[in-house]
Amino acid sequence: MHDVGLRRSKHRESAVGEVEAWIEVKVAGARILTSEELARYAARSPVCGWRIPITLRIGRRFLDLIILPEFPRMAPRVALVEVGMDPNATPHVEEDGVLCLLDDMSSVADDDPLRVTQHVLESAQSLLERFSGGDVDAEFRREYLTYWARDSSKGAAPVFSLLRAAEGTRGIVAWAGRNIVLVAENEEDADHWLRHRFRDLDEKLVFVAGALFWMNQELVPSEFPRSRQQVLALSDGDRVGRRSLMEAAKACPSELFIVLGCNSGDAVCFTSVSLRRPPHLGHGFRPGERWRKFFAFGSAPARRHVLRIDGPWIHGRGKDERHSRLAKTSVIIIGCGSVGAPTAIALANAGVGSLTLIDPQVLESANVGRHPLGVADVGSYKSKALRNRLLSKLPHMTDVVEHHEGWQEIFSKNPRLFESADLVLSATGVWAEEGALNEWHVGSGRKIPVLYGWTEAHAVAGHAVVIKGSGGCLRCGTNSVGVRRFRVSDWPDGLERLKAEPGCGGLFQPYGPVELMSTIGLVAEMALDALLDDGQSKSSFHRVWSAREARIREFGGSWTSDWRKTVGDNERGSQTRELEWEARSTCRECQ
Numbered sequence: 001m002h003d004v005g006l007r008r009s010k011h012r013e014s015a016v017g018e019v020e021a022w023i024e025v026k027v028a029g030a031r032i033l034t035s036e037e038l039a040r041y042a043a044r045s046p047v048c049g050w051r052i053p054i055t056l057r058i059g060r061r062f063l064d065l066i067i068l069p070e071f072p073r074m075a076p077r078v079a080l081v082e083v084g085m086d087p088n089a090t091p092h093v094e095e096d097g098v099l100c101l102l103d104d105m106s107s108v109a110d111d112d113p114l115r116v117t118q119h120v121l122e123s124a125q126s127l128l129e130r131f132s133g134g135d136v137d138a139e140f141r142r143e144y145l146t147y148w149a150r151d152s153s154k155g156a157a158p159v160f161s162l163l164r165a166a167e168g169t170r171g172i173v174a175w176a177g178r179n180i181v182l183v184a185e186n187e188e189d190a191d192h193w194l195r196h197r198f199r200d201l202d203e204k205l206v207f208v209a210g211a212l213f214w215m216n217q218e219l220v221p222s223e224f225p226r227s228r229q230q231v232l233a234l235s236d237g238d239r240v241g242r243r244s245l246m247e248a249a250k251a252c253p254s255e256l257f258i259v260l261g262c263n264s265g266d267a268v269c270f271t272s273v274s275l276r277r278p279p280h281l282g283h284g285f286r287p288g289e290r291w292r293k294f295f296a297f298g299s300a301p302a303r304r305h306v307l308r309i310d311g312p313w314i315h316g317r318g319k320d321e322r323h324s325r326l327a328k329t330s331v332i333i334i335g336c337g338s339v340g341a342p343t344a345i346a347l348a349n350a351g352v353g354s355l356t357l358i359d360p361q362v363l364e365s366a367n368v369g370r371h372p373l374g375v376a377d378v379g380s381y382k383s384k385a386l387r388n389r390l391l392s393k394l395p396h397m398t399d400v401v402e403h404h405e406g407w408q409e410i411f412s413k414n415p416r417l418f419e420s421a422d423l424v425l426s427a428t429g430v431w432a433e434e435g436a437l438n439e440w441h442v443g444s445g446r447k448i449p450v451l452y453g454w455t456e457a458h459a460v461a462g463h464a465v466v467i468k469g470s471g472g473c474l475r476c477g478t479n480s481v482g483v484r485r486f487r488v489s490d491w492p493d494g495l496e497r498l499k500a501e502p503g504c505g506g507l508f509q510p511y512g513p514v515e516l517m518s519t520i521g522l523v524a525e526m527a528l529d530a531l532l533d534d535g536q537s538k539s540s541f542h543r544v545w546s547a548r549e550a551r552i553r554e555f556g557g558s559w560t561s562d563w564r565k566t567v568g569d570n571e572r573g574s575q576t577r578e579l580e581w582e583a584r585s586t587c588r589e590c591q
C-alpha cells in the first residue's frame with residue numbers, strides 16, 4: 001500500500017462526523033460498511049463507508065457511499081450495489097461499480113461536506129433513475145472514447161494518426177515499426193512525418209494499405225467489433241469501405257489496420273481495430289476467396305486507442321482557423337541565440353509551418369544557461385541542433401531548414417529565399433548583420449515585414465521592432481554604429497557590459513534568464529501579429545518591455561528620460577508599451 005498521509009486532510013474527521021450524524025438521524029435503513037465490503041474498493045484506499053437504501057421507480061435498491069482519504073477536498077464516491085443492473089450495460093459505472101458522477105479533478109466546496117455528500121447521492125439517484133428508464137445508449141455514445149479505452153485490448157499499442165479530421169470512408173496507409181503504428185492519408189504524408197520523427201531512418205519505408213470507415217454515430221459497447229466477422233460487417237452496405245477493406249486484406253503482409261471515424265460532440269474522433277493475417281492464409285485460394293478467409297479465420301481483433309498527432313489537433317484541437325493560416329507561413333530566423341532559438345520554438349508551437357534557421361555559431365557551454373538547447377548539444381551548430389529538436393518535437397511541420405553560415409552567404413546563394421518568406425526575424429544584436437539586412441530590406445522595397453528583437457544590458461529591458469512598408473526603417477531609429485536612439489536604461493560608464501560582450505553580457509545575473517522570457521514573449525507575439533496581420537498597423541512599430549526600475553538600480557543604472565516620459569512615474573512592476581517607429585528625415589538608408 002502506498003502512503004496516503006499527504007492526501008489526508010486535517011478536517012476529515014470532523015467532516016466524516018458531520019456526514020455520520022446526518023446518516024444516523026435522517027437516512028433510515030443505512031448501515032456502516034464492513035472492512036470486507038470496503039475491500040471491493042481497495043484501489044481507492046477508502047476510509048469508511050455506508051450502505052444506503054434508495055427508492056427508484058423500479059423499487060428499493062442499495063448504494064455504497066465511500067469516503068476517500070482526500071475527503072472533504074474530494075467528494076465521496078457512490079457505487080452501485082445490488083441494483084439489478086449489469087455494470088457492463090450501464091454507462092458511467094467503473095469496473096468496481098463506482099459511478100462516474102463528478103470528474104475526479106472537479107473541485108468541491110471543502111467547507112460544506114454534508115451538502116457535497118447529499119448532492120452526490122442525489123446525482124446518483126437521478127442517474128440510475130434515467131438508466132432504469134432505458135435511456136442508456138445516448139450516455140454510452142457521449143462517453144464513447146472512455147468505453148473504447150476501457151475495452152481496448154491489453155498490450156495493444158495505440159495508433160498515431162495523421163489523418164485529416166474529414167468525414168468519409170476511404171483507403172489509408174499504415175506503418176508499423178520503432179514501437180509505434182502510424183496511420184495517414186497517403187504514403188507521402190507518412191514518409192514525411194516518419195523521417196522528421198526518426199532522424200536516422202535512411203531505408204525506403206514500406207507502407208501497408210488500411211481502411212477508414214466513417215460511421216454515422218459512435219458505437220455503444222455492445223456494438224464494439226469483437227470478432228473478425230463483426231469487423232467485416234462494419235462495411236456492410238458501404239461499397240467504398242468494402243473495397244478498401246478487400247484491397248487491404250489481399251495485400252496485408254502481417255497486420256491490417258482499420259480506423260473507425262465519427263463525429264463525437266463537436267470534434268472528429270477516431271478509434272482503431274487491427275487484424276493479424278491468419279497464419280494459414282497461403283496462396284492456395286483464389287484471390288477472391290482469400291480476402292473472405294482473412295475475415296473468417298484467425299485471432300480476435302485488437303481494439304486500439306488512436307492518438308491524433310496531426311497539426312490542426314496539436315496546435316488548436318482543430319478549433320482555431322488561424323492554425324491553418326499559420327501552417328502555410330514561412331519564417332526566416334537569423335540568429336539562434338538566447339532570443340532567436342526560444343522564439344523559433346514558440347513560433348513552431350504556435351503552428352508556423354516552415355522555419356529557416358540561420359546561425360554560423362556552435363553552442364558553447366557558456367550559452368546553455370540561457371538557451372533552450374542543453375549540454376548534450378554543446379559543440380553542435382545551434383541551427384542544426386535546434387532543427388533536430390523542433391522536428392522531433394513537431395514532426396508534422398512542413399519543413400525546418402538550417403544553415404550554419406551567416407545570412408549574407410545564404411542570401412548571395414539564394415536571394416529568392418528571403419523574398420518568398422512571410423517574415424524575416426533578426427535576433428543577432430550585431431549591427432554589421434542587421435545594418436546589412438536593413439539595407440537589403442529598404443533596397444528591395446520592404447515587401448515583407450522584418451522583425452528585430454534585442455535586449456538591453458543585464459536583460460532589464462527588451463525590444464521588438466517590426467519594419468513594414470511604411471514608417472521608419474531600422475536605421476531611422478539607430479545611430480551610425482547601430483545604437484538604438486530609444487532606450488529604457490541608462491548606465492554610467494563601465495556598468496553596461498553589453499558593448500564588451502555582444503548579445504549576452506547582460507545575462508550573468510540570476511534574474512537574467514527569467515527576465516529574458518518577457519523579451520522572448522514580446523518578440524514571438526509580434527511575429528505572430530505580423531504573420532496573422534490581426535488588426536495591426538501597416539506602419540513600422542515598436543514594442544518595449546522594461547523590468548521594475550528597482551532591478552535596473554540594482555545594477556547601478558536608471559531609466560532614461562525617454563522611458564520615464566513614456567511610462568510616467570509608475571516605478572512598480574514591469575511594463576510594456578507600444579510605440580511608433582517613425583521615419584527620420586535624415587535617415588541615410590531610406591530617405
Ligand SMILES: [Zn+2]
Nearest residue numbers: 473476587590
Ligand atoms: Zn530609415
